[in-house]
Amino acid sequence: MEIDNEVVIEEFIREHQKDLYRFAYSYVKNPNDALDIVQDSVYKALKNSNTLKEQDKIKTWMFTIIRNTSFTFLKSKNKEISLSVIEEKSEEESISKTEVIYLKNLIKNLDQESQELITLRFYEDLQFNEIAEVLETNISTIKTRFYKVLTQIKNSYERSG
C-alpha cells in the first residue's frame, strides 16, 4: 500500500547509479575507490532509509551520503581531499581542448569547498537550495560563497586572456 522509503531509494539507485558513481569519482578520482564508495553508500542508504524525511529530496539525500562516505574514505586513506574532477591520468586520455586546460587548472587550484560548488552547480545542475541540502548548510551561505568563487574565476580567467 504505502510507497516505502526503501522502494523509492532502491529505484533511484538503480536508475541513477552512473550519476552516483560520477559524483563519488569527483571526490576519490579513482575508479576502484569510486566503486567502493558507491557500494558502501548504497548499503548505508537502505539501512538508514528512515532518515529520508521527504521522498522528493532523494537526490540530495543520496548525494549527501556519497559525499560523507567519500570524506570518511579519504580521511581513512589519509589522502588529501582535492576535488578536481579529472585526475592526471584521465587528463591524458580525455579529449580536453587546449583552451579548456587553463580553466580546468584554475578550478583545480581552488579550495575544496569551492570546487564542490562548481561541481554541484555547473556539472550536476543543482539549484542553490539543493546544494545547501547536500552540503548541509543554509542557502544564503551557499549563494554568497558561490558568487564569490564565480567572481574569482571570472577575474582570473579574463586576466589570463
Add this chain to the structure above:
Amino acid sequence: MKGVDNLKKEIEELKKEYKNVPTPDNLNDVVNKSISNYRKEKSKMKKIKQFKSIVAACLLIITSFTIGVNTNESFAITAGKIPGVSMLVQLVSFDSFKIEDEIVNANVNIPAVKGFESETLEQQINQQIQERMNMHLEKGRLKAKEEKKAYIETGGTVDNYRPMIIEIDYAVKSYIDNRISFAVYYFESRASSYSKTYYYTIDLEENELLTLEDLLGKDYEEKVNQKIYEIINKELEVSPAKYFDGDMGFNGIKKDQNFYINEDNQIVVVFDKYEIAPGSSGEPEFIIPN
C-alpha cells in the same frame, strides 16, 4: 581579454568531460550486490524480530490542543513576557531533559499550559500531556531495550549498536483571539517507520472538547467532505499519485477526525501518514473555510 561567453563555453566543455567520465562495466553488479547484501541482512533481522514480536517502528504522535481563552493575541503574548504582570495563557517548557545511554538517545522538551481561568482544566491538560509523553517514553525505552537484546543475540556487537532516537517537543500552531492551538510531538525512530497522530481541541469557557461540529455546525461532515473531495480531485489532475484511490483513499472523514487551527484562524483537517495517501505525501492537510 577573454569574455564571459567564452568562459561559459569552456564550463560547458568541462561539464561534458565530467559527464563523460567512463563508468566501469561492473558498476551494475556492484550495486546489485550491495542491495542484495542489505536484503539478506534485513530478512535475518526480521525473522528474529518477528519471533520476539518486536515491532521496530517510528512513532510520531502529535497531541494538539486548541484552547479557547478570554483574551486577545497581542496582549496575551506581551503580558506573558513582562514580569509582574499577571499572566494570561502561555505555553511553557515544563520538563526539559536529555537521556543519553546505551539504548536511547532522547531529547525531551515537554510543555505545559499556564494562566488558564479554569485551573482544573489547566491541570487536566498538563497532566494528560505529561502522562502521554511519559507513557511513550517508557514504552520506547522498553522497545529499545528488547531491540538491543535481539541485536546482540543475532551476533551484533555492542560497539556497533546505535541507540534509538527519541524526540519530544512542541510547537504553537496559532494564537488568535480567544484560542491557542498547539501540538506536542513524540517521535521515535528505528529501522522502519509508521506514524500516528492524535489531536484534541478544547474550549476553556465551555470546559469541554471542541469538535468539528462545534466549529462548523450540524452539517460539518458534508461541508468537510465536499471540500476535501474538491481539493483531492484538483490535485490529482496535476499529480496522479498524490493520493490513494478506491477503498484505500479518502472516503469521508471519521467521527474523531484530527484537526487544528492555523495562524490564519482556519480549520485544518489532518490525516495520518499513509491514511489516504502514499508516504511521499506526508501527513495530508486540508484547509476548511469557516
